[in-house]
Amino acid sequence: MIEDTLIAQQNEAREADLRSDYDALGAQLDRRGISIDAIRDKVAAYGVAVPSWGVGTGGTRFARFPGAGEPRGVFDKLDDCGVIQQLGRATPTVSLHIPWDKAPAADLKAKAEEVGLAFDAMNSNTFQDSEGQAHSYKFGSLSHTDAATRAQAVEHNLECIEIGQAIGSKALTIWVGDGSNFPGQTDMGRQFDRYLDAVKQVYAGLPGDWRLFTEHKMFEPAFYSTVVQDWGTNYLIAQELGEQAFCLVDLGHHAPNVNIEMIVSRLIRFGKLGGFHFNDSKYGDDDLDTGAIDPFRLFLVFNELVAAEGAPGFDPAHMLDQSHNVTDPIESLLSSAMEVRRAYAQALLVDREALHGYQEENDALMAAGELKRAFRTDVEPILAMARMQAGGAIDPIAAFRASGYRAKVAQERPAVSGAGGGIV
Amino acid sequence: MIEDTLIAQQNEAREADLRSDYDALGAQLDRRGISIDAIRDKVAAYGVAVPSWGVGTGGTRFARFPGAGEPRGVFDKLDDCGVIQQLGRATPTVSLHIPWDKAPAADLKAKAEEVGLAFDAMNSNTFQDSEGQAHSYKFGSLSHTDAATRAQAVEHNLECIEIGQAIGSKALTIWVGDGSNFPGQTDMGRQFDRYLDAVKQVYAGLPGDWRLFTEHKMFEPAFYSTVVQDWGTNYLIAQELGEQAFCLVDLGHHAPNVNIEMIVSRLIRFGKLGGFHFNDSKYGDDDLDTGAIDPFRLFLVFNELVAAEGAPGFDPAHMLDQSHNVTDPIESLLSSAMEVRRAYAQALLVDREALHGYQEENDALMAAGELKRAFRTDVEPILAMARMQAGGAIDPIAAFRASGYRAKVAQERPAVSGAGGGIV
């Protein structure tokens, strides 16, 4: 972990400017009838989970280029996640992935406590074959034609729940790669029936205070059809399963041009929005850093979320889910958590009464202008103030670099060779 | 109409070759365990509706370039549709669009009988303003913020049902252009609530033996959000409405890359596939001729339909819905009806037992190969034989050109000037 004195030192040099910017913005917002402190408080209370696998360098099917100090296992990962939370104060929980993060529950809990984290949703993995696994997932898992393979996948998900219960998690996220690469390879109707049947068995094992999140994705790793391909299919699943089942929206899992905020609106309306996997994308499931490509789209999603705040039963989960191929993963996660909070803060600035009035009058220009005004407000002073007051760094990236953390762990953790991607 | 002797003459020159090709194909199919006559009979019984508006030349927002002999009104349109059925024998019904086709029911029925046609689904229009209309649809219709505008749109749909009842229709198709052009212009949740509330009022007026088809479309004429944007929303609507409500799939109304046959599969599985608007597209809702751009995709849709044949309650409606900007609309509709039957015939050739076996074994190559074998079979002799035996032309385009029909109506129907599209 990073010394608190270093953070304090770093902040000292920046605090006066921050206060000046914060006051100027406060005065401006005041004129718009908004209390900057109230916004700051809401932002400070807003957390997003980090995925344990996110702290390792990601790759493509062509190659992976590891960085220095790659985490060797779940305990290294928890150290890295701890640093992210220490500096950014926006990511109080971590989401584990089984079997990658398997370890004794007591050890996991002890480590988490040590680094100041709690556990978020559990993630199962039936898109890869593990050492010693009886049945291969090459042709599917929960929807496989073979009953034994399906049973194995169900069993694995139940085990994830069990592990999760031991460490204080309250949700299971299921993403499967099942689908097909050729027209005709699979009977799409029967395949979905098998999926439904299997996922119902998982649902049956869900503790009463847990939620089940299913995740849709248009394509990849299957390239002709995917069994849970879009929100429509995802909604059917959640509806078939029952009250504890919800749809998870990954921002990168949609067809080109799709209006994602509208999907969010529909799922909210029908009570099935479970939460998000935040990232950004330009071409496909690029898994780029949140807000890196289209920050306005991220804001529009949060515009829907803020509008729904306080509705009965509305309680979406938030997690970053990105692939960091060319940056230091800790820096990317720090930065992305800030982007999520930025979009949230901007959405809080929308004058919803005024907006509603413009909408009722079909005053498209003023309605759009109201959103744009909120979006273009530079809320950085709000985010920085919330961080600083919670013990984090005004400039977390600068503090991280100043800390020497990466160099330190690079000495402890052996270098990893650039193993090839899937094509070799 | 066209003289039967002309058709006979035209066929005479082609019949021997047709019989020879039919026999050769029959022998080949026989080896595959398929009776060519049985396929021909199924094809002969398969009809697709033509849209009344399809016989006029279409256009874009930039321009419309009318052809010779443009129909002046619904009775001219019915004449043209009668010729299409006479030559092609695949389009026994026509689908009317209100208010474009408003006329006394008795006259419509008499004309239809005269030209050998019956009436298919009714189509309402709340995406344009009509002369003397009290409330404008500029900002929406069934989902408008103004209650009076919504009521007017509901009323119009109820009137369409009334007209339909008088002429023997059994279904209403609703497509609305409602949506928004700016983020924020509309509250997407409330807008959908208003839509649902209004469409429920239409549904309440549906006769017991009618079906209601709602149609989704990703974009256009609204360019940021559309109230019924995809099959997921469409399914929610059909589910909310009840047993007589179904989803209509227009092949051109989806996001790029979307797997449409999978959507068809899902809607079949959940009992909500109402039918199709057939056309083809490359970029958006291009409304190109069916099968013109991606004939294999059309085949894959029919592969799902044939697999579902005989399932309880499975009875999708079929209609062509295209914009003929650079061809003679009669020729395009003749040709497209053939393409629909072609895809149907090819799908009938799939050995479903073998396919199922390959699927169970995850033999992707053989499964895909089975579909490809059916698709690449040249079923033209089957289509032509079905046409000829029903009194149509072996080569309908050639017969149409030989008939001089277009030149004849061009003399009766005044030339139309090239009115500009929407941008002027």
Next chain:
Amino acid sequence: MIEDTLIAQQNEAREADLRSDYDALGAQLDRRGISIDAIRDKVAAYGVAVPSWGVGTGGTRFARFPGAGEPRGVFDKLDDCGVIQQLGRATPTVSLHIPWDKAPAADLKAKAEEVGLAFDAMNSNTFQDSEGQAHSYKFGSLSHTDAATRAQAVEHNLECIEIGQAIGSKALTIWVGDGSNFPGQTDMGRQFDRYLDAVKQVYAGLPGDWRLFTEHKMFEPAFYSTVVQDWGTNYLIAQELGEQAFCLVDLGHHAPNVNIEMIVSRLIRFGKLGGFHFNDSKYGDDDLDTGAIDPFRLFLVFNELVAAEGAPGFDPAHMLDQSHNVTDPIESLLSSAMEVRRAYAQALLVDREALHGYQEENDALMAAGELKRAFRTDVEPILAMARMQAGGAIDPIAAFRASGYRAKVAQERPAVSGAGGGIV
């Protein structure tokens, strides 16, 4: 036109707040080593042309819903454009479209002077048929198979140059709708040869101090192929033509997901960037208001332009080109001109030396962060100050609404009925 006293009145109520915001931002920028006044001066000197056709309400192939006070002809349009410039001070020139805007040159010049405008690039129209035109453009214009049609299209472009010379224009923009709707309809190689041959004839008639801009577009009104479909083809044309020929980039004319700023970079590198048609889009050539959908993309385009500022021969033209279907066109053009200037101002804030350093070190996170920092700076005070100091309105939309201009012209200009789009 609008009374200057009204503008003064409107500004009076806002000036103190503006000065306060400007000072606060100035202090912040000062810390980043940036002079706010220098940015304001550059912004004030930056103009974007408005298209004469933009002040009329646009439509789609489905419908057009005109607003009140639609301009009756080019002189009404110039009045409207004059108001836009008066309030916004960002649009000193107007771009005419022939034949829509045909009028005696002396009258055009007099009117322009009266409303404080000059003339930008001329636009030809060979995508519609005009009254009394000898040859139809249904199947193409500059690339038509018929030599006489091509000659007519060349002649029309030469006439546009002639008109332009009389009114002080220095450029011709050519956009054609030529292409095809069916595979096979056209021989794509020969069609391009014919296009090249014809456009060379236009180029031969270009005055020595003029530029020729050709515009590419992926699709619409042609839906299978377009003769100038992308920047690659556009570049080939400009190269074939010569030194006075350049490529025009319309932001809405690309395939889904395409990286437009990279195309801008390539055209700059090879000396062929002619200029822009600004607008925004989500699905296709939606012609939405500039910056309405993806403001970060607009910023990234300007990031390339600012980086290239000062390079020899670098002098791109800028024009808004949008379709205003649901807003008051004057308001949309006012707002969009502001968005263009906003992106320009944000791009000016990038610390290019620091950015270059990060790029050289492959510090992706810091490089991206530098762009994001510039983008998220709220430069509204800079834009407003530039407007006010040039005699415009601090809040142009509010001033326009307060002026009663729309109501006034609605009394003078007769109401237009909602003519249908191209499909009827």
Next chain:
Amino acid sequence: MIEDTLIAQQNEAREADLRSDYDALGAQLDRRGISIDAIRDKVAAYGVAVPSWGVGTGGTRFARFPGAGEPRGVFDKLDDCGVIQQLGRATPTVSLHIPWDKAPAADLKAKAEEVGLAFDAMNSNTFQDSEGQAHSYKFGSLSHTDAATRAQAVEHNLECIEIGQAIGSKALTIWVGDGSNFPGQTDMGRQFDRYLDAVKQVYAGLPGDWRLFTEHKMFEPAFYSTVVQDWGTNYLIAQELGEQAFCLVDLGHHAPNVNIEMIVSRLIRFGKLGGFHFNDSKYGDDDLDTGAIDPFRLFLVFNELVAAEGAPGFDPAHMLDQSHNVTDPIESLLSSAMEVRRAYAQALLVDREALHGYQEENDALMAAGELKRAFRTDVEPILAMARMQAGGAIDPIAAFRASGYRAKVAQERPAVSGAGGGIV
């Protein structure tokens, strides 16, 4: 290799039916003025290269699921490629990938001769880091900011040429993954300058009788920008390099909806079409089996190629380039080579004189119909006859399965564990 007697046995059971189908098709084509034997001869002379890496099971960034008998190195790969040629007789050459296939030239030549193959274009690899490599390609290769890294990449390409010369290759294909994942990460102009400078150094080392193929790709492994992103940039490169430089078109490397056959037409027109990497795709660079998703698109590409046959200097190279994730790679390559020949055969059936006539008359329906008639002709008897007469199998997949080859090599080659993809 497979026993010739097995092939003979397999053919014996099918030959009579083949002859019967061939004769029936021959009679039909005869009526269309086409000699079936002439088509068969052209098809028989048409070869497509297989990529050495294609015979191994491919994967995604999520996982790779190897099959039985995965090749252990280049000599196993050549064995597999030999079997493909033996059964299919359509793939007389193999394309090597360095460093994956590095081996003594004499051994490579001896093995190739043994299995009846020659060597096609060489492929360099600067998208992965190799053991012991001095500089990493994490941030680029030919366009890297670091001169030493660029030099290393140039050196590697020169080495590929050297190896190629030793084994009889006559072309080098360069595909790089260089690009960026964040706006701002790279200066897109300078990056392209560096690429051009480096590739010119490779070109300078090209023997006088070689060709250099550069390959464009929209995205992946870079997800915001790619240095050779489209055919426009690719064309600029080939033009800058000189007469021996050509553009290679991979069917899966384009933006959604793009008209690929038009790009082919443009490159032909400007003398820069180098050749193809055949595969199919639905969502991105899916690398699916050629013709699996959109066989009509493949036909339309061949329609351009056949139209250009015989033009001076027109001599494109053809290679399969696919990822076989769920099939036996040998079967997929056999099947895909057949699909390439199928599209070629269909394109040969187009009556080009008639087509040209329709095009001149703007008879879109008949022009499109002429292409469709050729496409829907079932040319399988022609392909099978060409195979059989060249010593291959009438049904190569059936013969391969009957041969037991896969089981045999699975005994010799050790099982490979399902190594994870790039994300772990």
